[in-house]
Amino acid sequence: xxxxxxxxxxQSTSGTKAIIFDNKGKVVHRCTENHEQFYPQPDWVEHDPxxxxxxxxxxxxxxxSESKTDLADIAAVAITNQRETVAVWDKKxxxxxxxxxxxxxxxxxxxxKELQEQGYGEMVEAKTGLLIDxxxxxxxxxxxxxxVDGVQKKAAAGELAFGTMDxxxxxxxxGGKVLATDHSNACRTMLYNIFDLKWDKELLDLMGLHExxxxxxxxxxxxxxxxxxxxxxxxxIPITGVMGDSHAALFGQNCYQKGMAKATYGTGSSIMxxxxxxxxxxxxxLVTSIGWGCxxxxxxxxxxxxxxxxxxxxxxxxxxxxxxxxxxxxxLATSVDNNNGVYIVPAFVGLGAPYWDNGARACISGMPxxxxxxxxxxxxxxxxxxxxxxxxxxxxxxxxxxxKELRVDGGPTRNNFLMQFQTDMLNSAVVRTDVEExxxxxxxxxxxxxxxxxxxxxxxxxxxxxxxxxxPSMDAGKRDQHYKGWQExxxxxxxx
Numbered sequence: 001x002x003x004x005x006x007x008x009x010x011q012s013t014s015g016t017k018a019i020i021f022d023n024k025g026k027v028v029h030r031c032t033e034n035h036e037q038f039y040p041q042p043d044w045v046e047h048d049p050x051x052x053x054x055x056x057x058x059x060x061x062x063x064x065s066e067s068k069t070d071l072a073d074i075a076a077v078a079i080t081n082q083r084e085t086v087a088v089w090d091k092k093x094x095x096x097x098x099x100x101x102x103x104x105x106x107x108x109x110x111x112x113k114e115l116q117e118q119g120y121g122e123m124v125e126a127k128t129g130l131l132i133d134x135x136x137x138x139x140x141x142x143x144x145x146x147x148v149d150g151v152q153k154k155a156a157a158g159e160l161a162f163g164t165m166d167x168x169x170x171x172x173x174x175g176g177k178v179l180a181t182d183h184s185n186a187c188r189t190m191l192y193n194i195f196d197l198k199w200d201k202e203l204l205d206l207m208g209l210h211e212x213x214x215x216x217x218x219x220x221x222x223x224x225x226x227x228x229x230x231x232x233x234x235x236x237i238p239i240t241g242v243m244g245d246s247h248a249a250l251f252g253q254n255c256y257q258k259g260m261a262k263a264t265y266g267t268g269s270s271i272m273x274x275x276x277x278x279x280x281x282x283x284x285x286l287v288t289s290i291g292w293g294c295x296x297x298x299x300x301x302x303x304x305x306x307x308x309x310x311x312x313x314x315x316x317x318x319x320x321x322x323x324x325x326x327x328x329x330x331x332l333a334t335s336v337d338n339n340n341g342v343y344i345v346p347a348f349v350g351l352g353a354p355y356w357d358n359g360a361r362a363c364i365s366g367m368p369x370x371x372x373x374x375x376x377x378x379x380x381x382x383x384x385x386x387x388x389x390x391x392x393x394x395x396x397x398x399x400x401x402x403x404k405e406l407r408v409d410g411g412p413t414r415n416n417f418l419m420q421f422q423t424d425m426l427n428s429a430v431v432r433t434d435v436e437e438x439x440x441x442x443x444x445x446x447x448x449x450x451x452x453x454x455x456x457x458x459x460x461x462x463x464x465x466x467x468x469x470x471x472p473s474m475d476a477g478k479r480d481q482h483y484k485g486w487q488e489x490x491x492x493x494x495x496x
């Protein structure tokens with residue numbers, strides 16, 4: 001009997017989901033196991049890699065038993081993961097030398113500042129497509145090499161390995177036989193040359209790392225290895241469909257062609273556009289990354305990350321207590337004809353792309369005496385759309401390709417006012433897909449291609465379910481007036 005199901009591991013910042021997808025791309029069942037967050041100092045964030053592996057195995061065990069899925073039906077194990085979070089471990093013992101340094105951790109800020117002052121910014125961007133920032137893995141690894149006793153000696157002897165969370169899970173699932181990652185994770189470390197498609201020796205040397213520590217970089221549709229039979233798995237199952245979470249979401253949204261873009265609306269937002277098979281220098285404020293490797297080809301992307309989108313609505317509910325719940329925001333926003341000149345710039349923790357101003361702080365501006373609660377709520381929703389327009393406009397300009405449509409996912413997309421305002425601001429279709437667990441779905445789709453559950457991209461696209469398409473109805477003059485007001489409001493909070 002043909003194996004028709006994919007088991008996807010979605011290893012995120014707060015926990016790990018195990019999700020079973022059927023051959024229609026539908027979720028059969030999911031289980032989540034959260035792991036602990038460690039904050040040894042202000043602005044430092046760590047995870048225990050061993051706890052993450054244990055929780056991953058528990059989630060897999062639970063999803064199989066609760067759904068009564070027979071392992072004989074599982075065609076492949078797919079992995080999508082929090083990006084940039086990185087660990088170092090001993091190849092002989094399989095034990096981490098220190099906790100994993102999480103993408104949110106700022107301990108690399110001093111090293112980043114020094115690298116920038118020494119003039120490495122242009123070189124790093126020219127090789128990796130990235131800006132020098134502690135968000136990326138390299139300076140977290142450098143900290144481990146500089147501060148953990150005995151690691152430099154062991155690394156020089158070829159005894160240590162480093163890797164993002166996909167690499168760690170692959171290593172553990174294969175019983176330590178495979179040290180590998182995919183292009184989408186490698187390109188987020190600030191150590192990988194996205195043009196030459198190899199680890200960059202100059203950058204590794206700069207961080208005090210050895211080439212022997214680096215995982216092999218493979219295409220996302222490669223078979224990375226096989227699960228080791230044991231407590232959870234009763235046989236060897238191929239591990240494939242490995243991608244960082246934002247990249248997997250782009251794939252899950254079927255954005256396979258140049259000019260196709262997705263926006264994930266969550267606490268913050270990840271905006272990504274497929275720019276085709278050739279890398280391009282990103283416009284200032286964005287980064288160039290590898291979307292995925294498939295069929296021995298690389299798809300490149302522009303990406304920008306916004307710190308605060310859906311979190312602005314949470315702020316209205318939980319902190320200001322202006323509204324009782326997020327659902328009422330749509331009703332209030334549509335109860336007034338316009339924002340009455342009110343703009344909110346939600347720079348609570350600074351502004352991310354394309355401004356990259358950590359010193360900026362939030363403001364509400366333009367309030368006349370006639371301002372009502374509804375105007376403030378409407379301004380908060382509009383701020384989400386403006387921030388996404390900032391990035392989409394840059395991406396379209398930088399790629400030389402007009403936006404085909406914006407494919408959206410995440411909780412705030414259920415707000416119809418926000419989606420209509422978004423389509424009006426972009427003057428382009430916004431397509432809300434009926435997609436659950438879009439990152440996990442993307443990795444499952446990639447894995448399913450490898451093991452022939454699906455035959456090609458056309459078949460993957462045929463699985464797609466559209467919930468609603470929003471089309472622009474605002475005239476150009478009004479759109480320009482709204483956006484100019486936003487740009488003026490942003491100027492008021494910028495510190496550089």
